[in-house]
Amino acid sequence: MKNYRRYLTALLMVGALIWWAGSSFAKEDIMDKSNQSAQIKVYSVDEDRFITVDRVFKTEEQWKEQLSGEPYEDLAYKILRRQGTEPAFSGRYAKHTEYGVYRCAACGQDLFHSDHKYDSGTGWPSYYQPIARENVDFHEDRSFFMVRTEVVCSRCQSHIGHVFNDGPAPDGERYCMNSAALLFEPLSRNR
Numbered sequence: 001m002k003n004y005r006r007y008l009t010a011l012l013m014v015g016a017l018i019w020w021a022g023s024s025f026a027k028e029d030i031m032d033k034s035n036q037s038a039q040i041k042v043y044s045v046d047e048d049r050f051i052t053v054d055r056v057f058k059t060e061e062q063w064k065e066q067l068s069g070e071p072y073e074d075l076a077y078k079i080l081r082r083q084g085t086e087p088a089f090s091g092r093y094a095k096h097t098e099y100g101v102y103r104c105a106a107c108g109q110d111l112f113h114s115d116h117k118y119d120s121g122t123g124w125p126s127y128y129q130p131i132a133r134e135n136v137d138f139h140e141d142r143s144f145f146m147v148r149t150e151v152v153c154s155r156c157q158s159h160i161g162h163v164f165n166d167g168p169a170p171d172g173e174r175y176c177m178n179s180a181a182l183l184f185e186p187l188s189r190n191r
């Protein structure tokens with residue numbers, strides 16, 4: 001009986017320790033985010049000007065729940081929140097040529113315009129610039145023994161793709177994106 005109690009106490013202590021570690025990680029996460037300003041200035045296609053928006057912060061559980069249902073592809077969560085990449089030529093926007101705006105599939109922020117899309121031959125939707133520099137952020141990505149520049153949505157920090165320096169004029173940039181990280185909305189040309 002004594003041994004059993006000791007065993008139970010040890011089990012409870014381990015449980016408490018795991019809970020404490022988990023909650024302190026979560027706190028660290030929140031503290032990290034509080035260092036960033038809560039609002040950013042980004043370009044809005046609908047408003048045709050720069051607007052101030054609140055950043056979007058969600059837990060990974062919340063993202064998982066949101067990005068698992070319609071209209072998302074199975075890959076959406078893996079790409080947006082886990083830095084995944086869809087197979088070349090598999091995405092719905094690789095050969096897409098309609099006129100309109102490509103928004104972040106996680107938070108809806110405007111990211112790319114069809115005017116800046118071109119056929120890079122890579123099998124991923126490619127653009128020579130974002131809709132505005134303010135609408136994306138860049139991070140150094142050292143995964144897979146390469147040094148690449150990761151591109152994320154500036155509002156929700158979700159991964160959308162990478163930028164390379166072998167693109168066309170004016171800046172020689174190639175924004176290599178994942179279709180599953182974007183949601184397209186057609187625009188009227190008469191606006």
Ligand SMILES: [Zn+2]
Pocket residue numbers: 104105106107108109153154155156157158
């Ligand atoms: Zn976003």
